[in-house]
Amino acid sequence: MSNKKKKKLTPTQLEYQAFAQAREPKRPIVLNCLKAFLVGGLICVIGQGIQMFFVTYFHFSQESAGNPTVAVLIILTVLLTGLGVFDHIAQWAGAGTIIPVTGFANTMASAAIDHRSEGYVLGVGGNMFKISGPVIVYGVFSAFVVSLVVIISRALGVM
Amino acid sequence: MLQGHQTWVFDSKPTIIASAAVGGPHEAQGPLAEDFDLLHEDFWLGQDSFEKAEKKLQEQACETAIKKANLKKVDVQFLLAGDLMNQTVPSSFAARTLGVPFLGLYGACSTSMEGLALASLLVDSRFAKNALVCVSSHNAASEKQYRYPTEYGAQKPPTAQWTVTGSGAALVADHGEGPKVTSATIGRVIDMGLSDPFNMGAAMAPAAVDTIEAHFRDLNKDPSYYDVIATGDLGRVGHRIAGDLLKKHGLNIPEEIFTDCGILIYRKDQPIVLAGGSGCACAATTTFGHFLNRMRKGEIKKLLVIATGALLSPMSYQQKESIPSVAHAVSIEL
Numbered sequence: 001m002s003n004k005k006k007k008k009l010t011p012t013q014l015e016y017q018a019f020a021q022a023r024e025p026k027r028p029i030v031l032n033c034l035k036a037f038l039v040g041g042l043i044c045v046i047g048q049g050i051q052m053f054f055v056t057y058f059h060f061s062q063e064s065a066g067n068p069t070v071a072v073l074i075i076l077t078v079l080l081t082g083l084g085v086f087d088h089i090a091q092w093a094g095a096g097t098i099i100p101v102t103g104f105a106n107t108m109a110s111a112a113i114d115h116r117s118e119g120y121v122l123g124v125g126g127n128m129f130k131i132s133g134p135v136i137v138y139g140v141f142s143a144f145v146v147s148l149v150v151i152i153s154r155a156l157g158v159m
Numbered sequence: 160m161l162q163g164h165q166t167w168v169f170d171s172k173p174t175i176i177a178s179a180a181v182g183g184p185h186e187a188q189g190p191l192a193e194d195f196d197l198l199h200e201d202f203w204l205g206q207d208s209f210e211k212a213e214k215k216l217q218e219q220a221c222e223t224a225i226k227k228a229n230l231k232k233v234d235v236q237f238l239l240a241g242d243l244m245n246q247t248v249p250s251s252f253a254a255r256t257l258g259v260p261f262l263g264l265y266g267a268c269s270t271s272m273e274g275l276a277l278a279s280l281l282v283d284s285r286f287a288k289n290a291l292v293c294v295s296s297h298n299a300a301s302e303k304q305y306r307y308p309t310e311y312g313a314q315k316p317p318t319a320q321w322t323v324t325g326s327g328a329a330l331v332a333d334h335g336e337g338p339k340v341t342s343a344t345i346g347r348v349i350d351m352g353l354s355d356p357f358n359m360g361a362a363m364a365p366a367a368v369d370t371i372e373a374h375f376r377d378l379n380k381d382p383s384y385y386d387v388i389a390t391g392d393l394g395r396v397g398h399r400i401a402g403d404l405l406k407k408h409g410l411n412i413p414e415e416i417f418t419d420c421g422i423l424i425y426r427k428d429q430p431i432v433l434a435g436g437s438g439c440a441c442a443a444t445t446t447f448g449h450f451l452n453r454m455r456k457g458e459i460k461k462l463l464v465i466a467t468g469a470l471l472s473p474m475s476y477q478q479k480e481s482i483p484s485v486a487h488a489v490s491i492e493l
Contacts, residue, residue: 019403020361110308114299115308
């Protein structure tokens with residue numbers, strides 16, 4: 001907890017929070033990192049395999065094979081999400097599954113599944129980006145800022 | 160009759176003439192499966208939304224309890240029901256099906272004991288000959304509303320709890336056979352400034368402690384008076400904190416009688432539940448199913464249940480509010 005937040009608390013609250021914290025199980029960070037490394041790495045290996053498959057059998061170039069590779073990973077994730085398996089894998093793998101493109105596909109698929117009962121327009125359409133929306137908004141915005149910086153620095157002859 | 164600051168003592172001893180518990184697939188794998196009247200393998204209960212499934216759970220719990228009491232729907236005078244959903248729709252919709260005069264309740268996961276206390280009050284004050292209490296929660300419906308989509312793959316910390324899918328109902332009447340409701344302690348809202356919705360046990364433990372202390376202070380009793388003292392849904396984390404906090408405050412509850420519904424309802428090796436069960440149905444199904452069955456068998460003679468509720472909303476959490484909690488205690492004796 002940040003110091004700013006702590007200032008608002010009364011001494012009794014602070015005392016209790018320290019008391020409670022001493023009795024709470026901690027997130028096993030080292031183990032979680034290891035699992036994330038293994039699973040994240042495995043997903044990358046699978047991705048590499050798919051890419052090589054496209055290059056070898058479908059005459060894609062190394063670069064153009066990227067798009068179909070990502071598409072395959074997304075389809076696989078959406079399938080696993082729909083079958084109700086992905087969240088169990090993710091509980092074990094943590095950042096290993098949420099950081100690669102699999103995580104992004106899962107956020108959209110899971111929200112769409114959950115809100116199917118409210119209809120296709122307001123339910124699926126309106127809620128699909130519930131979690132992934134912020135990623136897109138700030139992803140696009142930061143890309144815009146970065147490109148602006150690049151353009152200006154080029155114009156000024158810095159780069 | 161009010162005794163002390165916040166405890167009602169029911170002199171006429173309202174009787175729980177029947178009770179029922181309905182559960183879902185994870186509860187069926189738990190150690191209390193035998194105590195459920197009805198267990199569903201299907202998370203959806205054949206409905207097309209989780210919310211409708213929750214309504215169905217309530218309907219079934221109410222109908223089972225009424226049937227067990229050898230009554231008909233029209234014989235029930237009042238229905239007090241609650242759940243965790245926005246505007247408590249599963250309760251209202253189940254009440255529509257039952258067609259009984261209805262009071263909707265919200266006390267988060269403490270609703271079961273809030274309802275039982277109020278139903279007993281109605282019966283004890285002779286404003287009703289009988290009153291039906293029913294509460295429910297549905298894992299997927301709650302996850303969808305309070306946290307992330309059900310299938311979302313975010314890793315939960317070990318302090319997180321698993322919302323029970325189920326519903327518990329109890330029919331309280333002015334006469335008849337069964338365990339009696341003897342007193343109820345209405346809790347204050349306590350806020351210790353915790354704000355992590357994945358650690359509700361720690362947020363609710365102080366509320367449970369406050370109500371337990373008030374109960375014994377008001378009634379001037381010792382914890383050893385009871386055979387079982389059970390908190391509602393503190394889980395492994397919150398229950399340990401509550402136990403230690405009570406000790407720190409000088410109230411020693413013997414460890415063998417102090418338990419928690421959120422710990423009892425699932426096996427330790429059900430990894431999905433992490434710190435234990437939570438939700439309205441956690442205290443409700445465990446009390447109205449497991450505990451009352453044990454009382455009817457004579458295994459428990461004096462029971463105290465302290466249902467704990469975290470009074471947060473998804474919006475209050477996003478607005479960085481802390482989690483206020485409340486706990487209500489009800490004593491049931493043979």
